[in-house]
Amino acid sequence: MSPHRESAPRSGPVVLPGAPGPDLLHGAILYLDGVTLSFDGFRALDRLSLSIERGELRCIIGPNGAGKTTMMDVVTGRTRPDEGQVYFDRNVDLLALREPDIAMAGIGRKFQKPTVFENLPVFENLELAMKKRRGVFASLFARLGSEERDRIDAMLGTIGLAGERGARAGALSHGQKQWLEIGMLLMQEPQLLLVDEPVAGMTHQETERTAELLVSLAGTHSVVVVEHDMAFVRSIARRVTVLHEGRVLAEGSMDDVQNDPRVIEVYLGA
Amino acid sequence: MPLSKRMELGRTDRLVVLGLLALMLGVPVLNLALPETALLHVDTFTVTLLGKYFCYAMLAIAVDLVWGYCGILSLGHGAFFALGGYAMGMYLMRQIGDRGVYGNPLLPDFMVFLNWDALPWYWWGFSSFPFAMAMVVVVPALLALVFGFFAFRARVNGVYLSIITQALTYALLLAFFRNEMGFGGNNGLTDFKELLGFDLQSDATRMALFVTTVACLIGAYVGCRAIVRSRFGRVVVAIRDAEDRARFLGYRVEHYKLFIFVVSAIIASVSGALYVPQVGIINPGEFAPLGSIEVVIWVAIGGRGTLFGAIVGAVLVSFAKSWFTGLFPEAWLFVLGSLFVLGTLFLPRGVVGILERPSS
Amino acid sequence: MESDDAMGVGSPIVRSRRRRVYALVLAIFFAAIPSWSVRAEDAGLEAALAGLASRDFREKGAAVAAIAESEDPSVSRILEALLDARLFVRAADARIVGAEGEGDDVAYFDAATGLAIDAADAAGLKKIIVNNRMRTDLRTTLARLRLASPDAEVREIAAKSMMADRSPRTLELLREAFSKERDAGVRETLRVALALSELESDDPELQLGAVGELAGSLHGEVRNALAALIERSQGDPAEQGEAVRAVRAAAEAAIASIDRKRSGLALVETLFFGLSLGFVLVLAAIGLAITFGVMGVINMAHGELMMLGAYTTWGVQQLMPDAIDASIFVAIPCAFLVSGAVGVVIERGVVQFLYGRPLETLLATFGISLILQQAVRTLFSPLNRAVETPGWMSGQWVVNDALSLTYNRLFIVAFSIAVFAALVGLLHATGLGLQIRAVAQNRDMARAMGVRGSRIDAVTFGLGSGVAGLAGVALSQLTNVGPNLGQAHIVDSFMVVVFGGVGNLWGTLVAGLGLGIANKFLEPFAGAVLAKIVVLVFIILFIQRRPRGLFPQKGRSAGVT
Incomplete structure (x- = not known):
């Protein structure tokens, strides 16, 4: 457990007071500390502590049930942990916010199962994701400017869906839906992207292009990728975190991690 | 293709509005100007029946707005319809004055019968037409706001939401049956005499009511169309299809649901207020859960998520009901039941869906 | 001659x-x-x-x-x-x-x-x-005659009637009868009647003894007589003798003890009414809970399946009019089979095609409920059918003067417990139960393990429907059996399921009993209709605080779209 778990004001406001632990000063974009969560006695997260640097591309791997998706649920506000702290962009207490506020604060999330608005055209999927005022009355009277239209068209080019501009999103192929969802994430202009299994169901070629896209995002964005496909992870990863039974088992470069005896045991042994 | 399709819907909208306008102006002329013997004369009974159907159509639009576009299957919209009806009924009761059976200038007959000696506070003001009309909007809107606020904030979804909307209208049904509530109990409110000083039985008043009903229907249709065409409408569809995605994009889903639920409740309430002077009675039966589910089947048969499907379904099914209950009263529930089953099994997009299919 | x-x-x-x-x-x-x-x-x-x-x-x-x-x-x-x-x-x-x-x-x-x-x-x-x-004489004479009757029941009635009609003249009569009486029950009644008569005398000592005798009695007349005694002895305490004051104090104490005892028994009675209503709710809801929990399907025709069970009970009685007492035991399996079979037909014919579309399923099954209702109306009649109560189920178990429990309600409590236990046993101790639970928890995984999902769906739906039929048998003993029987109970059943939490039999049990008891405890204050409204509003609010009921299923998968 980290020393400042006790010192940080649990019930306090979003902004941390002036004496934070050293981790926060290192410019971490996302910071989890001692996060624990149980479902009916099963410990999905067990004092998980994790820190993502600004501009980093981090891959998170681990066997099924290691807590990867649950960790994303906690970060995006879908699930509240039993204890622990989650901070974003140095001083935003994510545990005090609900999902839309977290999204507006600058965290985008791609689901494991590609989730797009199936009955809307591809163009409108991106339009709704575009960073704009999200209020009821703002959207009742919203108009799409020509500059915004251009931005959407540019994004269609980026994700390779320019030809499907007017198609119903539900009619896209699985890989195209994955891209559309990534495109929607980018329209949100987030600082941090949480990407859950982005290449599941993609062809080899699509996978390669996705890898390129994610790598190009790093630097300007911080990206966390959860993936099972080791070849894909190897192709993009600089730093890899291995989760096991709700806690960090190992962290380092792909080679370090792959040679770690504990990791080998988890993946091959038990 | 979908963009062009939307242009096509625009044409349908114009057709619907023009058709309704033609009815709105034509029917009263055929009733009032032609002699009763004329071939094209439309008798007052038929006009009132049409007026009733168009009230139902408006109620169906309200249900389509929340169900078809936002995925909220309300089995309690009859409650808003009935509340609007009661607000109008209370105004009409106050207009009776001392012409009731007991001739009491202050109290409606049923209160005299119950030996009440003063008007309950919640009846105050209902002798004023503007106040009553304000209540038609305010009361259901408040109910929808409070109910929706809690339900949507707690993320009550799907079947659960349907069931508690049903519980809501059921609770109101039981409440309005009680004499102590001061809404006429079992018998409800009836024996109305006049509206704004016009005799409710006269042909001219009936025509005016018909015209108002169709005008309100057109208004509701155009208004709802504007809502679903706006970005708001597309967010609502997005919520229907992938609520979590919308939420993680930063949309406050509960605000969107609440807004559309309240708008829908107000439309339902207005349709109830228009319905009461035409049928001449409002009683707790309008709160019955069966009635609310029937509205849903109108929308399903017509084709949900289209708005005009709701109009088509409401008029079609109501007409079938009038026809069947006249000819084979036994068979109506068989027909209605089969409509539910066959409609959901074979017509997921409703009658409108069949008409659309060849073009796409 | x-x-x-x-x-x-x-x-x-x-x-x-x-x-x-x-x-x-x-x-x-x-x-x-x-x-x-x-x-x-x-x-x-x-x-x-x-x-x-x-x-x-x-x-x-x-x-x-x-x-x-x-x-x-x-x-x-x-x-x-x-x-x-x-x-x-x-x-x-x-x-x-x-x-x-x-x-x-x-x-x-x-x-x-x-x-x-x-x-x-x-x-x-x-x-x-x-x-x-002459009238007074006649009453005394009649009373004496009856008290001397060889039939204990006649003597009991006579003794009871003399409690209401007490005068010094009856005192002797009662004393004589009391000394001769051998039957314990009649003797007890006579003892109370005698003490009541003694209260009417002017002798404080006699009165004091009588108050002592009456202190624990729950008979309706006793409290009135004691209250009347206190009323009579009102006056300036200074002018009254020590003895009169003592009698009054004793009478007041006796009334207080009677009231305590009565309110305690009233509580027991309300609790029993609440429990019996609660068990009816559980019985009506549990079939629904099974189909909802396992298949995520709301069966709006559930009420009509109960109605079919009730009509089956009636039909069985028509076939064996000479053996009404036994008919119920024939009706129980028949109702299960009839409703269960109809349930399987509904599942195979309609529900299976709407899998994954819960709202459409709700509408389609609602349509089926309308068809079933009208079918019963057309086949039999729109009027209620008279289902006879077996002899052993009518009457009541008289615990004492202030508390009696009707046999039909006792039967329904026992029956519900039996059905509940059988279901828990089936789900947790049989292979079929294991498969059903597996499908409920993770349909795809269960299928991968070789469970035939569609067969389990049909069986589960049939099981839930059959239990609805059983509920119908119980309801036929409580309410009118008519085409609207199902509609009258469906909203309540939903409330129980939603309140208890989906897919949890124990949740359904707790919710049903809780709602039944709450209803009955609210009734004295609010009246039956208002009590129901209060309970409905409570549930509406409750669901908004805990959308997944009392005992929610937890886990990562819960709540994922």
């Missing part, structure tokens, strides 16, 4: 009567000597009755005494008729005639012989008038 002389002149009827009497005399004469004594007493009754025709109240009083002495079995009948002003003198022949029944159903009888008389012969009747003094 004497009475024949009194009958006077010869109408044809009188002649025929005379012939009959001759025949009777002959028969008696030749038949058996002991009969003579019976006839002799009859003659005594005849003579005594004649006295009633007098105008002099003293003579009438003597006649009453004489009638009572005659020990004829019909004495009570005659004296009751006299007390109720239903005894007449026939002008034609001065015979005494009694009347029984009311309105058009009045039947006449000859007081002396006890034989019925045609209405035509009951012309020219003159009512025998009694004064207050």
Whole structure:
């Protein structure tokens, strides 16, 4: 457990007071500390502590049930942990916010199962994701400017869906839906992207292009990728975190991690 | 293709509005100007029946707005319809004055019968037409706001939401049956005499009511169309299809649901207020859960998520009901039941869906 | 014979009567000597009755005494008729005639012989008038007669009636009866009646003893009598003797103890009513909980499946009208099979095509409910059917004067527990149960493990529907069996399922019992309808605080779109 778990004001406001632990000063974009969560006695997260640097591309791997998706649920506000702290962009207490506020604060999330608005055209999927005022009355009277239209068209080019501009999103192929969802994430202009299994169901070629896209995002964005496909992870990863039974088992470069005896045991042994 | 399709819907909208306008102006002329013997004369009974159907159509639009576009299957919209009806009924009761059976200038007959000696506070003001009309909007809107606020904030979804909307209208049904509530109990409110000083039985008043009903229907249709065409409408569809995605994009889903639920409740309430002077009675039966589910089947048969499907379904099914209950009263529930089953099994997009299919 | 002389002149009827009497005399004469004594007493009754025709109240009083002495079995009948002003003198022949029944159903009888008389012969009747003094005598006499009856039940009723009608005169009567009584139940009633009579005396010591006797009694009269005693002894305490004050204090203490006991029992009774209502709710909801929990499907036709169960009970009774007592045990499996079969047909015919579209399923099954309702209405009738209650289920278990539990409710509690236990056993101790639970938890995984999902769906739906049929059997004993039976219970069933949390039998049990008890406890304050509204509103609010009910299924998958 980290020393400042006790010192940080649990019930306090979003902004941390002036004496934070050293981790926060290192410019971490996302910071989890001692996060624990149980479902009916099963410990999905067990004092998980994790820190993502600004501009980093981090891959998170681990066997099924290691807590990867649950960790994303906690970060995006879908699930509240039993204890622990989650901070974003140095001083935003994510545990005090609900999902839309977290999204507006600058965290985008791609689901494991590609989730797009199936009955809307591809163009409108991106339009709704575009960073704009999200209020009821703002959207009742919203108009799409020509500059915004251009931005959407540019994004269609980026994700390779320019030809499907007017198609119903539900009619896209699985890989195209994955891209559309990534495109929607980018329209949100987030600082941090949480990407859950982005290449599941993609062809080899699509996978390669996705890898390129994610790598190009790093630097300007911080990206966390959860993936099972080791070849894909190897192709993009600089730093890899291995989760096991709700806690960090190992962290380092792909080679370090792959040679770690504990990791080998988890993946091959038990 | 979908963009062009939307242009096509625009044409349908114009057709619907023009058709309704033609009815709105034509029917009263055929009733009032032609002699009763004329071939094209439309008798007052038929006009009132049409007026009733168009009230139902408006109620169906309200249900389509929340169900078809936002995925909220309300089995309690009859409650808003009935509340609007009661607000109008209370105004009409106050207009009776001392012409009731007991001739009491202050109290409606049923209160005299119950030996009440003063008007309950919640009846105050209902002798004023503007106040009553304000209540038609305010009361259901408040109910929808409070109910929706809690339900949507707690993320009550799907079947659960349907069931508690049903519980809501059921609770109101039981409440309005009680004499102590001061809404006429079992018998409800009836024996109305006049509206704004016009005799409710006269042909001219009936025509005016018909015209108002169709005008309100057109208004509701155009208004709802504007809502679903706006970005708001597309967010609502997005919520229907992938609520979590919308939420993680930063949309406050509960605000969107609440807004559309309240708008829908107000439309339902207005349709109830228009319905009461035409049928001449409002009683707790309008709160019955069966009635609310029937509205849903109108929308399903017509084709949900289209708005005009709701109009088509409401008029079609109501007409079938009038026809069947006249000819084979036994068979109506068989027909209605089969409509539910066959409609959901074979017509997921409703009658409108069949008409659309060849073009796409 | 004497009475024949009194009958006077010869109408044809009188002649025929005379012939009959001759025949009777002959028969008696030749038949058996002991009969003579019976006839002799009859003659005594005849003579005594004649006295009633007098105008002099003293003579009438003597006649009453004489009638009572005659020990004829019909004495009570005659004296009751006299007390109720239903005894007449026939002008034609001065015979005494009694009347029984009311309105058009009045039947006449000859007081002396006890034989019925045609209405035509009951012309020219003159009512025998009694004064207050005679009335008092009559009551005492009747009471004494009944208290001496060989039938314990008659004695019990007599003792009870004397609680209400107490006076110093009855005191002796009760003392005598109490000393002779052997039956424990009657003795207890007599003891209370005696103490009540003692309260009426002027002797404080006697009263004090009586208050002591009455302290624990729950009989309705006791509290009234004690309250009346306190009322009577109101006055300036200084002027009253020590003894009077002591009596009053004792009476007040006794009333307080009675009230405590009664409110305790009232609580038990309300709890029982609540539990029995709760078990009905559980029974009605549990089938729904199974289909909802396992398949995520709301079966709106569930109420109609209950209705089918109730009609099956009726049908079984029609087939075996001579064995109503046993019919219910035949009806239970039949109802399960009928409703279960209909359920399987619904699942195979409609629900399976709508899998994954819960709202459409809701609408389609609602359509089915309308069809089933109308089918029953067309096949049988829109009217309610009369389902008979087996003899062993009618009546009640009288715990004491203030608490009795009806057998049909007790049966339903036991039946619900049995059904619940059977379901829990089925789901947790059989292979089928394991498969059902597997599908409920993770449909795809279960399929991958070789569970045939569609077969389990059909079986589960059939099981839930069959349980609805069982609920129908129980409901047929409580409410009207008609086409609307299902509709009346469906909203409540939903509330129970939603309140308890989906897919949790124990949640359904707790929710059903909780709602039943809450309903019954609210009723005294709010009335039945308002209580129901309060409960509905509570659930609406509750669901908004805990959208997944009392016992939600937790886990990562819960709530994922």
